[in-house]
Amino acid sequence: MATSTIIAGPEAGAADLPTPPEGSVMVTVKIARFNPEDDKGAHWDSFSVPALPSDRLLNLLLYIKGYLDGSLTFRRSCAHGVCGSDAMRINGVNRLACKLLMKDMLPKDGKPLTITVEALKGLPVQKDLVVDMEPFFDAFRAIKPYLMTSGNEPTRERIQSAADRARFDDTTKCILCACCTSSCPVYWNEGSYFGPAAFVNAHRFIFDSRDEGAADRLDILNDVDGVWRCRTTFNCTDACPRGIQVTKAIAEVKRALLFAR
Numbered sequence: 001m002a003t004s005t006i007i008a009g010p011e012a013g014a015a016d017l018p019t020p021p022e023g024s025v026m027v028t029v030k031i032a033r034f035n036p037e038d039d040k041g042a043h044w045d046s047f048s049v050p051a052l053p054s055d056r057l058l059n060l061l062l063y064i065k066g067y068l069d070g071s072l073t074f075r076r077s078c079a080h081g082v083c084g085s086d087a088m089r090i091n092g093v094n095r096l097a098c099k100l101l102m103k104d105m106l107p108k109d110g111k112p113l114t115i116t117v118e119a120l121k122g123l124p125v126q127k128d129l130v131v132d133m134e135p136f137f138d139a140f141r142a143i144k145p146y147l148m149t150s151g152n153e154p155t156r157e158r159i160q161s162a163a164d165r166a167r168f169d170d171t172t173k174c175i176l177c178a179c180c181t182s183s184c185p186v187y188w189n190e191g192s193y194f195g196p197a198a199f200v201n202a203h204r205f206i207f208d209s210r211d212e213g214a215a216d217r218l219d220i221l222n223d224v225d226g227v228w229r230c231r232t233t234f235n236c237t238d239a240c241p242r243g244i245q246v247t248k249a250i251a252e253v254k255r256a257l258l259f260a261r
Ligand code: SF4
Pocket: 183, 184, 185, 186, 187, 195, 196, 229, 230, 231, 232, 233, 234, 235, 236, 237, 246, 247, 250
C-alpha cells in the first residue's frame, strides 16, 4: 500500500485546534485509507493526536474526524462495547475502538507511540475503515438465528430451568461485531465459509431447550461451508471482545453433529 503521510495536529500550530488537555501526550495514529471516489487508491495517512490515559482509541478517531480530516470514515454508535459497530484492526489485532484504553497502549517510558488502524480483513472495504458487512450477515441469517417452535402459541412464557439457560449463556453475549470471523484464516481464504460468528449464533439456539430447530440448523452447519472447515486455530476466541469461548462453541456444535444434541 502506498504511503502518503500527513502529520497534522495541535503541535503544528494550527490556530483553530483546541489546546491539548493537561496530561495528554501526542500519539501518531496511522490509518489505512481508501476512497472509491478518488484516484489515490489505498494508502496510509498519519495524524498526530493528543491522548489522555483515560481516552479510548475511538476518542482519537473522533478527534481526527472533528479537527483534522472530516472525510475519515468509520462506524461507531454506542461507544461502550455493546453495539459492535466499531470493530477494526488495531496494530494488527481485531478490536473495538471504543474498548481500547489509551492507558493500556501508552509506553511507560514516554517513548513515542504509533498506532496503526485498518479495516477488518476478509470483508470488502467500502471506504477507509468501513467494510461491507453483508457477506457476514448473510452467513448469520443462513443459520436461522431465531427461536423455532411448533404447535400452538403458548398462553404463558416458555419455562426453562436455570441449568438449561446456563447451557447456552456464553453464546448469548455475541454483539455481531465480526472480530472473530474477520480474524479467521479459513474465512480469509474461502469467503463462502460461514465463519465463527454464524456458528456462535447457531449454538445459541441449538442448545436452547425451548427451541425445536436444532436439526435444521445442524443440517445447515454440516454443509461444505459449515463447521467441518474449522481448523481450530483459536484466532476467533482470541479476537472476541466479549470473551466468548468461540472455538469451544464450535467444538460443541461438531459434537452435536456427531452424537446428536
Ligand atoms: S477456530 Fe475455526 S473458526 Fe475460529 S479462527 Fe480458527 S479456523 Fe476460524
